[in-house]
Amino acid sequence: MKEVIKILVVDDTKVITKLLYDQINKYYSGKVECYPALSAKKALSIIDKRGDVNIVISDFEMPKMDGIELLRIVKDKYPHIIRVLMSGHKDFDNIKSAVNDCEIASFVEKPWNTSRLFIQLDSLVKRVLLARENEVLINELQSSIDNLKNIVRDIIVDLSPDLAAHSKTVSSLSLKIANELKLSDEIKEDLKSAALFYTLGLLGLPKSIYKTHYKQLNQDMREMYFKYPQISAEMLKSNKNFSYVRKIIKAFHENLDGSGPLGLYDKKIPLESKILKIADEYTLAISIRGRSKEQIIEFLSRKTGILYDKNAVKALVNIISRDIGAIIIPMKLKEVKPGMTIGRNIVSELGRMLLPKGTIITMLSLKRILIYNEKDTIKEVFIVVDN
Numbered sequence: 177m178k179e180v181i182k183i184l185v186v187d188d189t190k191v192i193t194k195l196l197y198d199q200i201n202k203y204y205s206g207k208v209e210c211y212p213a214l215s216a217k218k219a220l221s222i223i224d225k226r227g228d229v230n231i232v233i234s235d236f237e238m239p240k241m242d243g244i245e246l247l248r249i250v251k252d253k254y255p256h257i258i259r260v261l262m263s264g265h266k267d268f269d270n271i272k273s274a275v276n277d278c279e280i281a282s283f284v285e286k287p288w289n290t291s292r293l294f295i296q297l298d299s300l301v302k303r304v305l306l307a308r309e310n311e312v313l314i315n316e317l318q319s320s321i322d323n324l325k326n327i328v329r330d331i332i333v334d335l336s337p338d339l340a341a342h343s344k345t346v347s348s349l350s351l352k353i354a355n356e357l358k359l360s361d362e363i364k365e366d367l368k369s370a371a372l373f374y375t376l377g378l379l380g381l382p383k384s385i386y387k388t389h390y391k392q393l394n395q396d397m398r399e400m401y402f403k404y405p406q407i408s409a410e411m412l413k414s415n416k417n418f419s420y421v422r423k424i425i426k427a428f429h430e431n432l433d434g435s436g437p438l439g440l441y442d443k444k445i446p447l448e449s450k451i452l453k454i455a456d457e458y459t460l461a462i463s464i465r466g467r468s469k470e471q472i473i474e475f476l477s478r479k480t481g482i483l484y485d486k487n488a489v490k491a492l493v494n495i496i497s498r499d500i501g502a503i504i505i506p507m508k509l510k511e512v513k514p515g516m517t518i519g520r521n522i523v524s525e526l527g528r529m530l531l532p533k534g535t536i537i538t539m540l541s542l543k544r545i546l547i548y549n550e551k552d553t554i555k556e557v558f559i560v561v562d563n
Contacts, residue, residue, distance in 0.1 A: 181208045181304050182228055183297075186219040186246065187235040187262070192286075196233070203294055208301065216241035220249065229257055230304045231297075233284065236263035247278035256307075258300050262286055321417055325372055332379065339375050339386075342459060347371035349455040349492075356491035359447075367448050370424040374452065377407030387464050402437045405429055424448040428456075431483045450485035454492055457484075469496055470503055477505040478556070493561055502562035509549055512557050514539045519558035526552050533558075 183200055187193040193212045200210040211229075213219035216238055223229050232250055234243040247259045259278055264286035281303070282296045333340040350367045378386055381400055385393065390401045409422040427440055427449035434441030454476065461472040473496055480489045497503050504519030514537050522531040522545065530548055531541060545554065 179228075179308075180206070181230045181301055182226065183208055183210045183231045183233065184213060184219060184222060184229050185210060185233050186213045186216065186238070186243070188214055188238040189235070190214060192235070199290065199293075200297070203297075204301075215239075216243070216246035219246060223250065223254060223257070229254075231258045231260065231300055233260040233262060235286075236261055236265070244278060247280060251278050258303065260284060260296075260300070262288070324415070325369070328372060328376070332375065335379050336383075338383065339378060342386075342463070343371055343375050345459045345463065346452065346455045349459060349495075350451050352495050353451050353455060353488055353491045356494055357451075357487060363448060366421055366424060367451060369418065369421045370428075370448055370452055371455075373412060373418070373421060374405060374408050374425045374428055374456075376411050377404035386460065389465065402429055420446075424452065428452055432485060433482050435483075447485070447488075451488050454484055454488050458492065469500055473503055474506055477507070497561045502560050504558045505561055506556045507559045509545065509554055509557055512537060512542060512545075512559065514542055517560040519560045522554060522557055524548060524552040524554055528552060530554070 181204075185193055185196045185200070187196070193214060197210050197212045200208060211222055211226075213222055216234070217240070219232065219234065223232070232247065234246050236243040238246075243261055243263070247261060250257055250259055259280045260282045261278070261280045262284040281300055284293060284296065329340070332343065347368055350371050351364055354364045354367055375386075381404065382397070385397055385401050385404070390398055393401060405425050405428040409425040412418040412422050412425075424446050427436075427438065427445045430436035430438055430440040430445045430449060430453075432442050432445070432450075457476065458472055461467040461475075462469060467475075473493060476484055476489050477493065480486050493503065493505060516537045518531055518533050518535045518537065520533050521529055523529050528548070530545055531537075535541070545557075548554065
């Protein structure tokens, strides 16, 4: 049995509320359930307790809380509920306010014309039914996508347990970076999918392709390394639901300065690709290539703005520093600010010691360093990061 649509009628005049309540119940004859409320407070209580109201029709002029304020609260707390305003006054300023602030779907003028009223309500009821049908389709689609992901995950685990473990770690770290950057759930879902699928192109290839730094590979193996994200993306081509995930995977090897295999640079590279690249590089360096966390953080920081996204690297640094305590990262002199703590002695190119490690940068000491830099170059400054 299909769930009936619930309509809440709100008016402080009992006669009007009952009239509209009776007309709606008679017109829809069991297909709709209608509930009366004689105040905005009572209306919010009904919505809160029931949790299944689809449409709210509220009078404008009511004591304590008017209809616009009620519908504004409904919009903020229950955005899925369709909102309708009634009024016996053609106050266009208030109507405009209701449209803009409350995003009402319809306006009913009192006294209402019954035929016109139900033309409006029929449209809104159809909208609710369409939203329900869409929700069913979306759930079915999501179920099929989840099934596909589970199948792919099982295949990778079966063919290459090492690769499966690596993808899982990369996915976890990517999501931590996304959370640190306060990215949307939609972006995080795309990241999870990309982290699952991006290694598909490595299945069947020698493990040395991803266990060895690409600069140490021979020419043929290096070409395979740079092509595998394209192969992974191509394997998803038949599923249109993964069109953006394919874009993320394709740009996985791209560098901010445009030196990657596809020549994409900075804003042309999806943010998800930038995050995935950093998570993959960090995980490979730690778990497979035997680098320390401090070493890989130093490398990533040094290549920020060249190979890696600045904000994503900063997010990773914050995550790691919370995990292991204070870490030291290289920073360009122009990025140094008062209040930062020196992690290593600041030494000029000619070997002159300018500031010892542990010094907290002041405005005066920063000016002094900048003056020295004009005559005796300071390549980089190491700063302590402690969260």
